[in-house]
Amino acid sequence: MAAYLVFISHFAYVFDGGFPQIIRRFLGEFHIGVSIFFVLSGFLITFRYYHSFHLTTDWFKQYLKNRVARIYPMYFLLTVAAFVYYFITKDQSITKGSSNPIGLLIMNVTFVRGFFYQYWDTGIAQGWSLTVEECFYFSAPIIFLIAKKYHKFYIQPVIITLFAIVMVFIFRNLNWHGFFGNFTFVMLFTFFGRCFEFFVGVQLARYVLKNGFVRANKISFTYGGFVLIFVCVFVMALQPVVKPWVAGLETPVGIITNNYFLCVMVALFFYGILTEDTIFKKLLARPFVELLGKSSYIFYLIHLGWMYNLIHDNINKLNDYIFTLYDKWGKDWHSPFEYDSLNLLLIFIVLNAVSICLFKLIEEPLNHYIRKSDFLIKYKPRPKGIED
Template identity: 75%
Template sequence: MANKPVQNYIPALTGVRALAAYLVFISHYYYVFDDTFPHIVQRFLGEFHIGVSIFFVLSGFLITYRYYGNFHLTTDWFKQYLKNRVARIYPMYAILTLCAFAYYFITKDQSITKGFENPIALLAMNITFIRGFFYQFWDTGIAQGWSLTVEECFYFSAPLIFLIAKKYNKFYIQPAILTAFAIGMVLIFSRVNWYGFFGNLPFVMLFTFFGRCFEFFVGVQLARIILNKGFERTNKVVYTYLGFLLIMLCVLAMAYQPVPKGWAAGVQSPAGIIINNYFLCVAVALFFYGILTENTVMKKVLALPFVELLGKSSYIFYLIHLGWMYTLMHQSWDWLNEYSFELYDKWGKDWPSVFENDKLNLLYAFILLNAISVLLFKTIEEPLNHYIRKSNFLIKNKPRNPENSSAQIK
C-alpha cells in the first residue's frame, strides 16, 4: 500500500462528532414528543442511538488514518500511542464518573448503581471500564459510558489489527474471529450467571467491542482506502448525501422492528442488531467518504468554526447529557416552574410559566449542556489533554514529537 501524504486535520469530521452526540441526545429524550408526533415518528427518533455507530466508525477511521502509516509495534511506540489515548479519553471520564458517584453518595439515586449493594466496587469497575463486560453493570455510573469500554478495547486492539493486516495480510478475517469469540463466550457464560458477564447475545452484540467490532473495521478499511488513494476521485456520485440517506433508511428499518421484551428499541431485535452492526456502518462509511472527498453544503456546515467547537466539546456533552447532571437540571426546571406560579398567585396574575412546557425545558437543557460542555472543554479537558501529552507519563516527552500534535480529534 503506497501511503499518500496525510492531511492532518479535517474540520468537518470534528463537526460530525457534534452531529453524532446530538442524535444520541434525541434518542434518549424522544418521549418528550409523545403527544406531538405519530408513533412511527417517535420510534424513528428513538433509533437515533445510531450516533454511537457514527462514533465507532469514526474512531476506526481516525486511529487508522493517524497511526497506520507510522505503525511500529515497539515498546516506545506503544507507550506513546497509549499515552495519547489516555490523554484524549480518560481525564474527563474519570472526573465525571467520580462526580456521578459523589452524587449517588449524597442522594442515594439508584440510577447510578442500579441497586448494587457495593458502590465502592462498582466505582472501581466504572473507573477501569470493566463494567462494560457485565450485563448487570453496563449502564451504571455514567450509563452511556458503556461505549468507552468498547472504544478502549478497540484502542488496545488497533496495533494488533494493524500488525495482522500489514504483516500477514489478514484483515477481513479478524472481525469474523472476534464475533465468533463473542458468541462462544455467550455460550459459556450465559450458563454461569456471574453478574451477567457475557450474559446474553443481544447484550454482547450491542454493548461490547466483540459484537460491535465490524463497525470499527469498516472505519479502518475506509482509512486504508484514503491512505492509498488520497482524497481525489473521478466519479460524480455524491456519497455524502447517498450515505446520509442510507443511514436514515437503516434508522427507519430499525424503527419498524418489534421491540423485544425487556429492551427499549428496535435495534435490540435480531434484525435490528444485523442492520445496526453490519449495514448501518457501511452507510456511515459512505457518508464519511463523501465528507472526505466532496465539497458539499453539509461538509461546509460541519466545518464551520462554531460547529467545530461543538464537535470538540461533544465528548463532554455525550458524557453529561444523560444522568445526574440532566436530572439536576430537570429538577431545577420543576422548582422554577412551581416558584413562578407561586409568584403569579402573589401578584394576582394568570401568566404562563416559561418552565411548564417539557419541550422548551428540553431545549433549555440542550443549550445549557452545550454551554457546560464548551466550558469544561476549554478549562479542563483541553488543558489536561495537552498537559498529559507534554508530560513524561509512560514515556519521556520528546520535543516536537508529531505524536503530541493536536492534529485531529483522536
C-alpha cells in the same frame, strides 16, 4: 452530529403527545450516533497510525499515552462526580440498586463494568461505549500488524464475533453478574459484538491512504450515504420493541441492520465528506461548529445522567416557584418552564454551554498537560509543525 443524535434518542419520549407513533419510534432509533462514533474512531486511529506504527514498547507507551490524554481525564472526573452525586442524593440511576457503590465506582473508572450486563449502564450510563472504544484502542495495533504482515484483515472481525458467541454460550448460564450474559447485550454493548463497525472505519482509512482524496466519478457519497443512514434508522423503527429493551435496535433485524449495514452507510457518508466539496461540508467546517465538535465528547458524557438530572430538577423547582408566585398574586398565567419540549431545548443549550466551558477550562488543558508530561514515557518535543 453523533452526540446530538444520541441525545434525541434518549429524550424522544418528550414528543409522545403531538407526533405519530412511527415518528416517535424513528427518533428513538437515533442511537445511531454511537455507530457513527465507532466508524469514525476506526477511521481516525488507522489514518493516523497505520503507516507509522511499530509494535515496540516505546511506541505502544506513546500511543497509549495519547489515547489516555484524549479520553480518560474527563471520563474519570465526571464518573467520580456521578458517584459523589449518588452519595448525596442516593439516586439509584447511578448504581442500579447495587449494594457496593465503591466497588462499582472502581469498575466504572477501570471500564470493566462494560463486560457485565448487570453493571453496563451504571455510573455514566452512556459511558459503556468507552469500554468498547478502549477495547478497540488496545486491539488496533494488533489489527494493523495482522493486516500488514500476514495480510489477514477481513477474517479478523469474523474471529472476534465468533469469540463473542462462544463466550455467551459459556457464561450465560453461570450468572456471574451478567458477564457475557446474553446475546443481545454482547452484540450491542461490547467490542466483540460491534467490532465490524470499527473494521469498516479501518478499511475506509486504508482505502483513503492508498487512493487519496481525489476521485474522478461524480457520485454523491455525502448525500447518498446520509439518506441510506436514515433508511437503516427507518428499518429499525419498524421493528417491535422487545422488553426489557427499549428500541428496535435490540431485535435480531435491528442488530443486523445496526452492526452490519448502518456502518457501511456511515463509511459512504464519511467518504463523501472527505472527497466532495458540499454545503454540508462547509457547514461542518465553520469555527463554531468545530468548537461544538471538540466539546461534543463532554456533551455526550453529561447529556444523560447526574448532570442532566441536576439541571432538570432545578428547572422543575423553578417552575413550582413561579406557580407559587402566581398563586400568591392571584394570577392564572402560564410558566415558561411548564412545557417539556421547551425545557428539553433549554437543557440542550445549557449542556452545550457547560460542555464548551469544561472543554476549554479542563479537558483541553489536561490533554496538553498529559501529552507533554513524562506519564508512561518521557516527553520528547516534536519538530515544529508536526503533531500526533
